[in-house]
Amino acid sequence: MAELARFTLDSDEEEIAEVVRIDGGAIIEDAIDLDLVERLEAELRPWIDRTPGGLDNFSGHNTTRTGALVARSHSCRELVMQRKIISMANRFLGPYTNKIQLHLTQVINIKTGQGTQPLHRDRLAWGGYIPDQIEPQFNTMWALTDFTDENGGTRIVPGSPGWDPERRAADDEKTQATMGAGSVLLYSGSVIHGGGENRSDADRTGINITYTLGWLRTEENQFLSCPPDVAKDLDPDLADLMGYSMGNYALGYYSDPSGMPGPVDLLTPEIVLGRKPGSKHSNSALLTPAE
Incomplete structure (x- = not known):
């Protein structure tokens, strides 16, 4: 065998x-x-x-x-x-x-x-x-x-x-x-x-x-199994692995329906929850692939 x-x-x-x-x-x-x-x-x-x-x-x-x-x-x-x-x-x-x-x-x-x-x-x-x-x-x-x-x-x-x-x-x-x-x-x-x-x-x-x-x-579906109000407290590397980020250039970006200008390339729980993003999450980051 x-x-x-x-x-x-x-x-x-x-x-x-x-x-x-x-x-x-x-x-x-x-x-x-x-x-x-x-x-x-x-x-x-x-x-x-x-x-x-x-x-x-x-x-x-x-x-x-x-x-x-x-x-x-x-x-x-x-x-x-x-x-x-x-x-x-x-x-x-x-x-x-x-x-x-x-x-x-x-x-x-x-x-x-x-x-x-x-x-x-x-x-x-x-x-x-x-x-x-x-x-x-x-x-x-x-x-x-x-x-x-x-x-x-x-x-x-x-x-x-x-x-x-x-x-x-x-x-x-x-x-x-x-x-x-x-x-x-x-x-x-x-x-x-x-x-x-x-x-x-x-x-x-x-x-x-x-x-x-x-x-x-x-x-x-990680976004439903672990939604942003839970994911906001995760280690950033784990949130990234779950998809709260871009998978490649132009794959998985997020546009805030509440009015934040432009798409962002790091779909952090803070952004999804409407918190003010840091500079590394601004729409200018869309110009290069997410790390």
Whole structure:
């Protein structure tokens, strides 16, 4: 049976990114400490418990998917901005964009009795219109509980990013991302994967945080999930990653309907809320790409 490569936080970033390019996935073990795992669990559990199950077999009737994590959890903000992950996301997506953006934040909680999710490629969210040679996203699945063969550890098909779209994986080509709480599965938008069957007596809980090319529509609408009145208090780098900035020259500028003259290139929450912008946010900045 195929296996996923395993690394530590001290491993070479380019080596990890190259493995994800070719195999489609890799695991970094013990990527966060258990203190952060416990804080994430405490902050997110009330939201998880209020989330209904899915409406179809793909989303999973016994699976809950809780979003808007930047707005709901201070600890999730740390996870989104984890230095090594952001660096690898930039390495991985850099050939296709000059800026990455936050694509999705979601707790995926697989409950007892949930069957396997259909295998799929996440890149199909864009309808199959992205050319095969362009990799659209860099995904992470952070384990809040241990991921095991029995409780629904993510199923993945190493090597499948380069496969013909019609090819189907044989059983011996599939594996499961087994890992301890605090570890993270990295995987591409092109790899074949899916949630596993939970045959255990406890939930399998993971946090899915993904990054995509700055010029693509994101799966989670960050401006509604984390609106300006919440985003105004975020670290500027996190607000930038969420799209409160231009993705490229002339992509995502903002014109103030209340009368502020001209478009601005940095869509800061302060500007959206009608506060007086600083000089670096003036319309003169539109003459050069946003940093």
